[in-house]
Every structure is written in C-alpha cells, then in structure tokens.
Amino acid sequence: MMKFRVQLALATLLAANHPPAIAAEAIVLASTTSVENSGLLANIVPQFTATTGISVHVVAQGTGKALDTARRGDADLLLVHDPDAETQFMKEGHGLTRRQIAWNDFILVGPSDDPAHVRGGNDSVAALKAIATVQAPFVSRGDNSGTHTAELRLWKMAGLDPGVENEKWYRDIGGGMGQALNAASAMDAYTLTDRGTWLSFNNKGALVIAVENDPRLINRYDIIELNPKIHAGVKLGPAKVFADWLISPEGQQAIGAYRMNGERLFNPSAGMPE
C-alpha cells in the first residue's frame, strides 16, 4: 500500500512536469469574457499558432480585471474593450501601443413580452428610462468590465443611477457576460450584451433583442502592447508578433470569417478611423 502510494505520487509528479501543449514560445493574453464566451479566440488563435509556433494562453476576465492583471505584470498582451479605462491605462504609462482590431455593437436584450415596451427601437437611452419607469428587472454585469462601464455610461446619459440608489429591479450580479445572460433569461430581465456573446449564447429562453443599431452602442476592441520599461518580465517580442498578426490582412480576414449560425460576430477594423 505504502509503496504503491509512493509510486503513484512519483508518476503523477512526473506527469505534472510535462503539461500538455507547451510550445517553444507562449504568451499570456489577458482578455475579456466577451471574446472568450463568443468563441472568437478559440477559433482564430489556432490559426496564428499554426503559422508562427507561438502559443497564446488566453485568460478571460472583464476588461477592468484584465487591465489590473497587466498592471501587476501577469499578462504579456491585452485585448480589451473599454475606451475610457484604456485611456487611463495608457496615461499611467503601462501601455506601449493601443490599436483597434475589431468592432461590433452592444444590444439591449429583454423578455419577449417586453413590459417596458422598448422592443424594435434604436434609442438605448430612452429604453433605459422606460425600463426604470416601469421598474422592469434589469441585470447589470457589475464587474467593472467593458460592457458594465458601457451600461453605466448609458444610465448616466439617461440621468439615472439605479445602482447607487439600490433599486430593487436593478440586479447587480457581479459576473461575466454569459452569467448575466443566464440570469436575465431566468428572471425575465433586460440586460446589455455585446452582440458576439449574444449570437453564440445557447440559453436565450424568452430573451429577444429589444434595442439595437444605436450609434452609442458601438463596441470597439483594442489590442494593447505593454511598456517594457515598466514591465520588464513581459514577453514583448512574441506579444508583438500576435498583435501585428491581428492587424495584418491574414488576421483581419480570420476575425471577419468567424461566424455563428451564418452571422458575423466581429467586424475587422484595423486602421479604421477612431
């Protein structure tokens, strides 16, 4: 028994020293739950790894947490979507370059019986006001992510602050995009989501798109390389190769080609005016 246990321990220790799929070079990409939950990175990263041999380890967090991970020096590259927080990050000197690689848009989704009567519109701010007026349940990410700050900007434009006023119908779940959609689906609530996660989400229940095509709902994704003067441990070389690939015609083509049920989730946008 004792001998067996020792052998078992040794065998498993050896196994742990050889984790699967360690390539010659690997970078840690801190990213958002929307690009992970939508399946985009799982689709395009293997294409990149096949041509360059560089592995990309994707850690999916909200944008706020991803930026903090990079601030601590625990990521080599960032793919995020919160313009204001990114500007702050660059101002602090953590970033070297910030380039837009893709865009899609946020949409307001809600229950098909539509208690706030906002369905079919394209004015997201008016829709939030209507939701607040009838006190229809609204799920907020509440996790300092890009989608969460976009939602807070819209509430501000509406002149409301249900989170601070602790309204009962405003449900702050503190979770990722998929978690918020699961919650909204379960409690027949409205929520703001990026279109990519929505299209690939498979538990919509009674949820339908309520408001879309509002210019205020544009959602841009940026790739940020880190400043080696602050983050000496960062693998700047291979990180730059991946960043440049995303901008390149090949990378842009891969992003644009990713579809779910025939619909494009992310529009390539490198070099587009801001």
Added chain:
Amino acid sequence: MGDLFLRDFFDIVGLSISIGLTASAIAAAVSLPLGAALAIFSFRGRRLLVVLVNAFFGLPPVVVGLAIYMALSHSGPLGFLHWLYTPAAMVVAQATLATPIMAALVHRASERAWARYGDELISDGASHAQAIFQILHIIRADLLTAVLAGFGRTISEVGAVILVGGNIRGLTRTMTTTIALQTSQGELALALSLGVLLIGISISISATIFALAGSARSAGNDEI
C-alpha cells in the same frame, strides 16, 4: 461555441486527474506525518494547531486561490517562479485545500489509536518518531478515507483553480472550469453531462483505490 473537440476533451480530463492526484499526493506526504505527530507529540501550542487544522478543513477555496494568486503574481513574493496561470499553481492551490482535510482526519484516527496502543508502543522501545509510522500503519484503513476525502476536494474544486490557473484552453482548463465556461456560454446540457462524467471519474478513482487497498490488506494478512 459549444463544440467540445475530442482532443480538448482528453486534455481536460487528463489534466483534472493528474492535477488532482499530484495535489493529493503532496497533501498526503505532508498531512499523514503531521496528523499522527499532532496526536503523539505533546508540545506548547499543540491544541491551537489542532484547532487550526480542523478550522482549515473548511477553508474557502476562493480565498486560498486569491492568496496564492497574489503570492505567485509577478509583483508578488513568489513571482520569480513564473507559476501563475500554469498547472503548478493549480497543484499548489489544491494541495493547500486538501492538506488540512487529510491532516484533521488522520489526527482524529491517530488520537484514538495512540490512546489505545501508545503505552504499548513506547514500552516496546519505539521512539516517538518511530511511533508515527507504527500509528499510521495501525490506522491505515482510516488513511484511505482521509486521502480520498482530500482527493475529492481537489478534483471537484473550481473557485481556486480558475483564479490561479486562468482556465487557459489546452493548458489549465480542467473539468470544473470547463463546466463553468460551458454554463456561461449557455450550453447547460453539455455542462451537465460533463458534470455527470466528473462524478463518474471520481467514483471510479475512489473505487480503484479501495480495491487496491483491499487486496493489499488481504495479501498482507495483518490484524486490523
């Protein structure tokens, strides 16, 4: 998303098992002698240590994960190891969670055995250090329960491993973190079937260890 490729699947199951077994082995190596020693040696602060070990039985995984995350972060004290977002960090987290569980169970069994056989062992000329091994031998049936309880904790845990491992596809994605991810993609049926499989694997590993221990016992023909 939702399509779980076969290669991914074997990576995920293999990683869950190897991390769980490695963490359990490390936890056992620490907690078996520790648990027995706590019963055999009397020293100042022993009672406090016993209370702590038992309290840590219910250590919140997310807190353990956060503490290990901060320690292993590049800006943390152990950042030079470069273990964050690797399987090594997950083993550390799981071993930390499993150790107090095993130690507390071993201590309880050792205490009983020591009360019964302690004087006999010492009068037979064993030193206290030698007595640790003899006590562990006497309670070997309880060791099995202790180790399996610890292993159960490691393989079923998600809060700590998702924090320190990052749920990286092909590197640190385990069965529990995959279930969390599938759930967030709204793939509830897939998540649930993976959950059923996880339970199945847990049961098979426990059953295998029980069977091996049973045959070892009958072959050894020892008194229990």
